[in-house]
Amino acid sequence: MRFLPAIFANVILVASALGFGRLLRSLFPENFSEIDRFALTLLGGLGLLGTTLFCVGQFWFSRFAIVLVLLPGVLLSVGIFPGALRKHRTLFTMGSPPILPLVVVSSVLIVTAIGGFAEPIGDMNSDAIAYHYHGPKVWLREAVIRPVPDEVLTSFPSVVETQFAALMSLGGTRAAGLFSFASLVSLLMIAASLATRLGLDGRGAWWVVALCATMPALYRGAYGGFIDVLFAGFLLGAARIAFDAVALRHYVLFGIFCGIAMGTKYTALISWVLLVFCCLLFSALGRRQSLPLLVKNLGISCVVAIVVCAPFYLRNWVLFGCPIYPPPPGLLRFFPATKLLPSVLQEVQHNVLETGRGLGRSIGSFLLLPFNLTYHTADFRGAGGIGLAPLALGPLGLFACRKDPFAIALALFAFLQMTAWFATAQVSRYAIHVYVLGAIFAVLGWQYVAKQGSKYARAVAAVVVALSVLYGLYMIVPDRVENMHAAVSPAFEDKRRHEETPYLESFDYLNAEPSVRKVLILGPYVAPFYSDKPYVKPLGRWGEQTIPDANDLQAVLSQSRELHVSHVLDVFPENGPLKLPENSPGLTLVFQGKDQRVYRID
């Protein structure tokens, strides 16, 4: 029973996304297959839905407002369900589905679905707890989408986070966790779509899907609040359209997908430029249309992309004086009016450089990238790697389809994207779309070896694929066992919640106590995600100062009445300047637990 709201919320959201995606179908090229159409309808719909929720949420973000946004999508989708169900059986009827990849993909999806039901837990080191889920929870409480003052990363573009909010509103936090299933399916669909476009048959497409599903580095971007799998899906959707575009409406569709990707993550700004460049190059070389017409069409696609992502960047520009917020240091020359404290910017920048350091930026490191991504993925926070297949079989796949302009365009995009990734932030999750392309080329290479190779080569190629899949499962399944256990066992979930949620007793007290109106959270590293009540956190984890002119405890406490704070949560040991002394005047201790105290303001 506790799973039903989460399932209901996800069904409604996906149905609504399919309805929104239906609006794009008139822009699809006629020669797109059913799998292309379904994948792009789902991804495009999710993107449009997230963008619409964001725009409406700038003014009104109650549950009623969310339902009003979802409803038209659901109504639009009703008409397409019977047809879609009938047609997308084509995925299964592209030849009879090969049993091995079917079993592998089903296993991963079952693990994802069951694990997705677990309640999110963790401390501020978890991105989900710190901002991916925290932002949506605050937006819902305040009924408006605004960056959370004590967490600067909630000002990132938020196509996916707005959908987390819709899911939380309809089905609780479990619903946001279960969304990992829909995200992963979306990416696997577009992977199958690209595989089919590159000439693989149904069997090959299934193996591409199996390889993708069992890449631990890819899979890690699908759950636990991460948005990277869906982000990769948007970029691959854009690539799918870009390199086959001939008519203006195709370029408009390409622009919409680029805009959605840029509304999801800042790194898409680079990917967008690269996609436009590759599209220009290959369309010009292929002489599919005259150069002036091509430039005009691509120009229109760029305008569309900018319009689609504009709400996210305009909001930041209006609120903070810079469209990309927190801004990279170079941008401060053009947008000097940003309100960000230099110390906060420095902290964020330091973190970005630290997490994206990878294995260095020398030429040697660049040349060894395929090797290191395969064998030393932990150095890129790669969670178990991408399997052997892209390194072993990918080059052969590329060789096999060297005369296919679409394949070469994808390969060039992948190369440029990895170069940009190498030069900016070497975080494995940010390269998921390239991993998918790697899996596709790997299966093309496997097919090539099967046709051209010796008996020994065919056997080793099969071993490569088997090792990739088995090692991937070996890394993925144990990582999700705890989540699955928590989902099926309330007792274990409760035990885990008590063990892994910092200061849970205080939050339980504050959430249950009716006299609590607003909580003052003194520790910068305390996760306010667990507070169901409004709160004030004077100091964020990056050094954000949320109360003007309140740099010390006395100043904070003196302003607490004006801020309608009723209770103070003090924890220790906690690093930070706001330490509450024993027996503070005006405060009454109402709850005490291990390393945590709650005071009522008299």
Next chain:
Amino acid sequence: MMRVDREDIFPEKVGEPRKWFSEAGALWPRLIELWLTAVVVAFFLIRVFGSQTGKRLLNGLGHSHFQ
């Protein structure tokens, strides 16, 4: 000294693809085999035997062998 077959290296006609570079030649399939084998061997050396679990397993086997 091993005799090198001239035909293997020098094509008879100008413009004819060299056998050792063509897909149908003998070297290309061998290169594919070598490449695939190297990737698999590197996987076992680095990811399996080089991992902490692999090292513990090998240490355990070593201890039980000498006891």
